[in-house]
Amino acid sequence: MSTLNHNKLSRRTFVRNASITAAGAVAGSLAHTTSAGAEGIERIVKNGRINQSVCKWCYRKQSLDELCAVGKKMGLKAIDLIGPKDFPTLKKYGMASSMIGSHSLGKGMNNKDYHADCLSKMRDAIDAAAEAGFPNVISFSGNRGNIPDDVGVENAVEGYKKIVGHAEKKKINICIEYLNSKVNHKGYMFDNMAWGVEVCKRVGSDRLKILYDIYHAQIMEGDIIRTIQDYHQYIGHYHTGGNPGRNEINETQELYYPAIMRAIIKTGFDGYVAHEFIPKNDPIESLAYAVRICDV
Secondary structure (H helix, E strand, O other): OOOOOOOOOOHHHHHHHHHHHHHHHOOOOOOOHHHHOOOOOOOOOOOOOOEEEEEHHHOOOOOHHHHHHHHHHHOOOEEEOOOHHHHHHHHHOOOEEEEEOOOOOOOOOOOHHHHHHHHHHHHHHHHHHHHHOOOEEEEOOOEOOOOOHHHHHHHHHHHHOOOHHHHHHHOOEEEEEOOOOOOOOOOEOOOOHHHHHHHHHHHOOOOEEEEEEHHHHHHHOOOHHHHHHHHHHHEEEEEEOOOOOOOOOOOOOOOOHHHHHHHHHHOOOOOEEEEOOOOOOOHHHHHHHHHHHHOO
């Protein structure tokens, strides 16, 4: 595995050079994808040790067709958070859905009142994922309300034990997302790694994993690389995003993604890393830059 010589190449120099390279790889103005499509875009992924994906919801001005075409040319393997109605579009471009939606974020598995709805929606999503040959279904803890965290763990464990057998049979991962409760999702229960790890340990299935959102985790606990090293066996999926702001993962924010990607590679991870930042600048150039610096 190649590493940067930090004595010769500073973080800022690396980021600046990567930005220039990424911009060159997408020659010309990429703001006009609605008319130009993927024309002029060259492959950015060279190493391919990270399976990169991108969340469609962050690219509202691009159609799914356009994002698939651009992503495919760059070297992305999937689009994140895409449901069954759009699977035909993905397959037209040879792309996967790296994560499929299921139940509500706020009304989740920490509350028994919502188990029936959550389990039904997860089962449907698992079946759709299995039929399409896609690997992951998302799940959420839900908001705390008046539920103590330890009770939330017990409730979630009880609920997930009712669905993991189906996930095991279908060979699909259920990924519980870690979100911040400080800025974006007030009251969300799974806002610390210990909560999700405890749920996964108690359920005891390789098909129940954590969606480790690096942006959210940085807000709540930081210590990203050590957390990945210590708990990688429980992580089934990653999201990126710049902090503060959840914008580009460039030098305007505090996370150094090349080092984070190298840490992920060292764990032997073979799932997806999906870009979930909201571009402030040209969206396709911002995506190209992210793909370039994460292709370590």
